[in-house]
Amino acid sequence: MSISLEYPWLLILVILPLFIFRFSPAYLQPSASIYLPFFARLIRATGQTPTSGNQVQQRKRVQMLALLLSWLLLIVCLARPVLLGEPIFVGKTGRDLMVAVDLSQSMEQKDYQLDDETVSRLTALKSLLVSFSEQRKGDRLGLIVFGSGAYLQVPFTEDLTLWQTLLTQMDTQMAGPATAIGDAIGLSIRAFENSSTEQRVLLLVTDGSDTSSRLDPVDAARVAATDGIQIYTLGMGSINTLGDDKVDFNTLNKIAVVSNGKSFEASDSNAIAKVLAQVNDIAPASYQQQSYLAKTELYPYLVGPMIILYTLVWSGLALASFVARRKAIKYESVYQGVINASDNSENKQVADSLKEEA
Structure with a gap:
């Protein structure tokens, strides 16, 4: 018994993401900003060159690994891996x-x-x-x-x-x-x-x-x-x-x-x-004999783990993002409470340090 690919030429698609990263522009995601009516005068006064406020979101390492592994498994599935069994002979009347x-x-x-x-x-x-x-x-x-x-x-x-x-x-x-x-x-x-x-x-x-x-x-x-x-x-x-x-x-x-x-x-x-x-x-x-190999499709055994992996990674990232947002909201509430309780500079400095920590 051995493993074979029905469409091995599809494996060349594995390098497709390299071309996309190399030749296609990065996706820019808008970020929060402050509108200034005197922005042009501020630039002239400071002598700085304005840049886009858009940001390229950087993926986490686990996110990148999950994407690459999912892509590899998807291409292998498209190439149709099969498990070859023993040859089966069928006779045909001649x-x-x-x-x-x-x-x-x-x-x-x-x-x-x-x-x-x-x-x-x-x-x-x-x-x-x-x-x-x-x-x-x-x-x-x-x-x-x-x-x-x-x-x-x-x-x-x-x-x-x-x-x-x-x-x-x-x-x-x-x-x-x-x-x-x-x-x-x-x-x-x-x-x-x-x-x-x-x-x-x-x-x-x-x-x-x-x-x-x-x-x-x-x-x-x-x-x-x-x-x-x-x-x-x-x-x-x-x-x-x-x-x-x-x-x-x-x-x-x-x-x-x-x-x-x-x-x-x-x-x-x-x-x-x-x-x-x-x-x-x-x-x-006259006796014509035909033979063929029994084939067992293997892609279902790859798609299942791929879906489970993909679901676990993105569920973990969503949970981490949710926890981070809750933590930020908590520190923002503490910051506003300190500001409302006192206007002296010392308390404000404490509030700023809490905000930075958040």
């Missing part, structure tokens, strides 16, 4: 990543190996996506499921646990038996409208061809590209597959090209893992 998963009936096929066990395509994909999401700390993840239609399952969130939970709960045909790739891309575009990040990525996973979209997939990809969305396509199946289960790799490749993304083939679980690792390398998780 990238929004949407994952669109095909839940058509063909994802039920058990032709993928996972831990020496034959599992369905969807089961293998879920397991590998969970591992993939754990490497995306710092990103916001979203989830879209699509079949005959496309549905936003999870809006962009930094809560990876929630994302993983909803991912594992999805099942085939919950979005219909067909495949609407174009609608999934269109829905992701709408999801990205509320995104404030500049880095936007869509991971599109499917094992078939577009069969029910109202929006052409390639045209949707062009629109996504204008919004700065990169699309990485992942075709689950072999390029040699024929029939209804054939993956339209040609369309997936076009989608990736027009959106400045990449297209991948994942014919088995190992291939999926390698593809997700490549996606991590191409578009690594």
Whole structure:
């Protein structure tokens, strides 16, 4: 912990009183005087040079010290002294990543190996996506499921646990038996409208061809590209597959090209893992960290003592002035009493000495 000044350049004002005392005229306070009609003749007769009857009131030493100390404290307060605490780090999301998963009936096929066990395509994909999401700390993840239609399952969130939970709960045909790739891309575009990040990525996973979209997939990809969305396509199946289960790799490749993304083939679980690792390398998780120092303002702790000091000094001076005036009035009364009691010169001399003492 340390002390710092927010506006240290204001400390130069400390020397301002020196310029005022040096270059500005002193304040003259009028004093009591006697009016003489023959003042001019008196001056000529005595040969003296008349001077101003005004006086420059001299401050007492304690008064001067209090003023200087108050001025110094005031300037220090204007410079805003702060107590710096330990740095506080705040993380900021760097990238929004949407994952669109095909839940058509063909994802039920058990032709993928996972831990020496034959599992369905969807089961293998879920397991590998969970591992993939754990490497995306710092990103916001979203989830879209699509079949005959496309549905936003999870809006962009930094809560990876929630994302993983909803991912594992999805099942085939919950979005219909067909495949609407174009609608999934269109829905992701709408999801990205509320995104404030500049880095936007869509991971599109499917094992078939577009069969029910109202929006052409390639045209949707062009629109996504204008919004700065990169699309990485992942075709689950072999390029040699024929029939209804054939993956339209040609369309997936076009989608990736027009959106400045990449297209991948994942014919088995190992291939999926390698593809997700490549996606991590191409578009690594982005995490921007900001830090700031906790600051405690110190000027309230200076202003309080300054006000107390100022009040005590001026209260003491006012009290001393009051006592002096009362004492002067007392001696003036004694002086008048002596004058009234006797007119002889001896008593008058005593009265004068009392007045001088007062």
